[in-house]
Amino acid sequence: MNEHARFSGGRGPIDPFLDPLDAILADIAINCQLPPGLFAKATARYEAVRTYIERPGSPLAGKVICFYPQGSMAIDATISTRGTDNEYDLDIVAELDIPEWMPPNEALDLLEEALRGYPVEMVRQTRCITLRYADRMHLDITPSRRLATPKDRESVIFHAKKGEPTHKHRSVAMNAWAFAEWYRRQTPTEERFALALNKRLYAADGMDFAADADVHEVPEQTPLIIKSVTTVGLQLIKRLRNVLYTNASGRIPPSVMLSCHAGHAASPGMSLSAMVIRQARWTARAIDAAASRGHLLDVRNPEWHEDRFTDRWPENQAQQTEFARSLHDLANGLEAIKNGDVQLEDLQNWLRDYFGERVVTRSLDTFNERTGRAIRSRSQRYTPSGGLFVPAAPAIIGAASTISPVAARSHTNMGERR
Numbered sequence: 001m002n003e004h005a006r007f008s009g010g011r012g013p014i015d016p017f018l019d020p021l022d023a024i025l026a027d028i029a030i031n032c033q034l035p036p037g038l039f040a041k042a043t044a045r046y047e048a049v050r051t052y053i054e055r056p057g058s059p060l061a062g063k064v065i066c067f068y069p070q071g072s073m074a075i076d077a078t079i080s081t082r083g084t085d086n087e088y089d090l091d092i093v094a095e096l097d098i099p100e101w102m103p104p105n106e107a108l109d110l111l112e113e114a115l116r117g118y119p120v121e122m123v124r125q126t127r128c129i130t131l132r133y134a135d136r137m138h139l140d141i142t143p144s145r146r147l148a149t150p151k152d153r154e155s156v157i158f159h160a161k162k163g164e165p166t167h168k169h170r171s172v173a174m175n176a177w178a179f180a181e182w183y184r185r186q187t188p189t190e191e192r193f194a195l196a197l198n199k200r201l202y203a204a205d206g207m208d209f210a211a212d213a214d215v216h217e218v219p220e221q222t223p224l225i226i227k228s229v230t231t232v233g234l235q236l237i238k239r240l241r242n243v244l245y246t247n248a249s250g251r252i253p254p255s256v257m258l259s260c261h262a263g264h265a266a267s268p269g270m271s272l273s274a275m276v277i278r279q280a281r282w283t284a285r286a287i288d289a290a291a292s293r294g295h296l297l298d299v300r301n302p303e304w305h306e307d308r309f310t311d312r313w314p315e316n317q318a319q320q321t322e323f324a325r326s327l328h329d330l331a332n333g334l335e336a337i338k339n340g341d342v343q344l345e346d347l348q349n350w351l352r353d354y355f356g357e358r359v360v361t362r363s364l365d366t367f368n369e370r371t372g373r374a375i376r377s378r379s380q381r382y383t384p385s386g387g388l389f390v391p392a393a394p395a396i397i398g399a400a401s402t403i404s405p406v407a408a409r410s411h412t413n414m415g416e417r418r
Helices: 020-032 036-053 071-075 104-115 176-186 191-204 229-244 255-265 272-292 317-338 348-355 357-377
Strands: 064-070 088-096 121-124 129-132 137-146 155-159 170-174 304-308
Touching: 020 191, 020 229, 020 272, 020 317, 020 348, 020 357, 036 064, 036 088, 036 104, 036 137, 064 071, 064 176, 071 088, 071 176, 071 255, 088 104, 088 155, 104 121, 104 129, 104 137, 104 155, 170 304, 176 255, 229 255, 229 272, 229 317, 229 348, 255 272, 272 317, 317 348, 348 357
Parallel strands: 088 137
Antiparallel strands: 064 088, 121 129, 129 137, 137 155, 155 170
8 A cells, every 4th residue: 555665685586485484474474464355445445434534514524634544554564353364454543633622532422423324333442433344344443633743743642441531531642654654664665575475465365466577567456565575574473463362351462563673673685484583583572671671661653752652562571571482482483494493294283373273274275286386397496596496396284294393382372381
């Protein structure tokens, strides 16, 4: 949905997924992110909701200053909702022309009233209004009020939990627009990676990817949905988080915190597996550093320090320490695989533990099908050093493998060992 700067990462036919681990991780990301068909539908719904809120007779007619995506929707990092494989939350900010004195609950009331009658299920949340569609897509619409500050779109959003006394309601500093712009600057489009990944993404959705060898030749009707290895790494870290907290109640590590760390960790040209390791270590070490001082992790918007990404998580040391441990475990396992300490045939149980049963099963099936075709066709490809690669007998991951790699222990949903 957004234009990024471009980083070619070199030209030529070298496949960024020649390494089997990178290929499997790419397929896992593809199987848990917003498919191209739903990507287009999400864009249409975004426009339809904006039009409905601003319709004549709406209490917000003429009062919507700006309507823009935030969070994962703004940086093209949407993945399936926690505990699901085909349910997606998309976030939108509705910047409203409302008086400074308006209490938080009244700002949410106004947006709720403007959405009344929209033909989908509507749910009032603490900071937003959620629209739930029959195909399990959710749009979270957050009202905001822009502040009279020099920087563009420094705003407040409104925290008013249902049933809480009004003295606990508050305004919260936010500049999602500036953060998305910062993230895009940090993560330029990596052309070779983007072309290879999006071809796989469209194929998984049964669609043609109408592009030649150069990303610049991709037509508008075939957008690049994923543009950088950093963003795919972020999706995999978010997927791990979702699997760990599938059945947990309460707050979980926030996506925007993970996105911020991904932006700081961005390094164009890395392999996908190396980027996942880098992001996992980045967040885990930030938690370790805070915990060593007896503090809770405090992550701020790099574009506006008042915008605190960790205002509701972590709530205590145990929460953050457990998540850091799971991230270190992920990085340790991936490093062992990359170092050749684990056979491909031994991967599947470990991958399912971290990324979920159905998604990993589909991804391994895709990997095996692709590998089988390569064996049958003896198709020529390029190695990372530029030489020709002819697959003599690539490893196909079998369903009978039961060895757990790197002595990986099973996890509960909260990442605790048992």
